Amino acid sequence: MSDAPVIALTTGEPAGIGPELAVMLATDGATGTTPGHRRVAVGDAGLLAERAEALGRALEIVELAPGEPVPETRPGRLPVWPVALAAPSRPGVLDIRNGDYVLETLDRAVAGCRAGEAAGIVTAPLHKAVIREAGHADFTGHTEYLRDACGVDEVVMMLATDRALHATGPDWQGPRSLRVALATTHLPLREVSDAVTPERLTRILRILDADLRRWFGLAAPRIAVCGLNPHAGEGGHLGREELEVIVPTLAALRREGLTLDGPLPADTLFTPRHLAEADAVLAMYHDQGLPVLKYAGFGRAANITLGLPLVRTSVDHGTALDLAGSGRADPGSLAVAEALAADMARRAARD
Known part of the structure; x- marks a missing residue:
């Protein structure tokens, strides 16, 4: 060997x-x-x-x-x-x-x-x-x-359950894998909104797309993107970050060829129907995405540094x-x- x-x-x-x-x-x-x-x-x-x-x-x-x-x-x-x-x-x-x-x-x-x-x-x-x-x-x-x-200059934190590595049992009704990447990592919550910029999202999503291809063999990875605010901002009534930052950034990246869904409300994105259609999820901050992943696979998950x-x-x-x-x-x-x-x-x- x-x-x-x-x-x-x-x-x-x-x-x-x-x-x-x-x-x-x-x-x-x-x-x-x-x-x-x-x-x-x-x-x-x-x-x-x-x-x-x-x-x-x-x-x-x-x-x-x-x-x-x-x-x-x-x-x-x-x-x-x-x-x-x-x-x-x-x-x-x-x-x-x-x-x-x-x-x-x-x-x-x-x-x-x-x-x-x-x-x-x-x-x-x-x-x-x-x-x-x-x-x-x-x-x-x-x-x-x-x-x-x-x-x-930039890296991306992504956690994956072991369903990302192994076939699931016949009774599993959710996705075969769960990969959650983070747009921001170890920041106080009050600093997250200012950190979610078009430049950061562009860098993070390019790295995520490239390394899903590079390390996981996905020819055309589909990435589901969380909104920052409850209900993904609800058309601007619960925050304008989606309208002013996330939506135009995703549109520009789609023109580059990335396959992106969102921004989607986090409370509905993390359901079997949406997850079954995604190769990875991009959460806007640490405790938006990781509690779900750890509930699904704590003790049988890994942290991966992309980029x-x-x-x-x-x-x-x-x-x-x-x-x-x-x-x-x-x-x-x-x-x-x-x-x-x-x-x-x-x-x-x-x-």
Whole structure:
């Protein structure tokens, strides 16, 4: 399996569940099978060994030197690109001394992709406040950090349930997949309206259309676009952003060849009839779209960053400090994110 893509798994906040989720994937693959890609964890090797011992999991940690090939994945063995902790870490106990450590794991993973050592990155959850308090006051999250690290102007956050990867059961009455992208991400609600501009919507929708083609093989993706206001503004009676910004922007993009429906009221767009006709939904703000997706597939969904020159996926949950060290964390979302990253990397290699 030497041609299997290498996926770099950053282990996230050391006090959270990320390290033990990596251990779980490495010891049982979450599904009991060996994946069709090669996994390399990025983090402190001693920390991973400690978490494996605490979980009662037999795990061989293999530290790799820069440029050393990543071996085939097999249960019970975890290759690691080592990044040293700044301070010892205990489950559930945050330490701002390790804020820079988390960013160093991301930098190592990006460097590995740029050097051809890896085909994609999967990120376990980090803790934003720790990183900010460690001296990075402007840090807003993985998505924006990777945007800057890769030197691109715009990225798009999209979450997808595992129905985007697998066929559904015979009783499922909704869409075969649910993909929700965001026009704005981590903004206070009072700032969202000013951020929904023709320029931003144009950039976001072009990236979304292009990467649905690039990474998901959709020849002519159909995107359903939410309005910003209740009832999509109700003809201007509940806000004019639809009339003045969203409608003319969508019209211009349709002339470029994009297939766009909307703007549609969010409370009716997220129903089976509309979703069955859409390959993806663009929500105007974080809590307009993501509660629906997480209700439909929490724990079995992945976060994808579109617009990067590399593959990046992540989990649909946070650091879960209350579960850290307990052995009760669910690796399902991380397994979905890793499988999706490998699928995307294989598609890119074919193209």
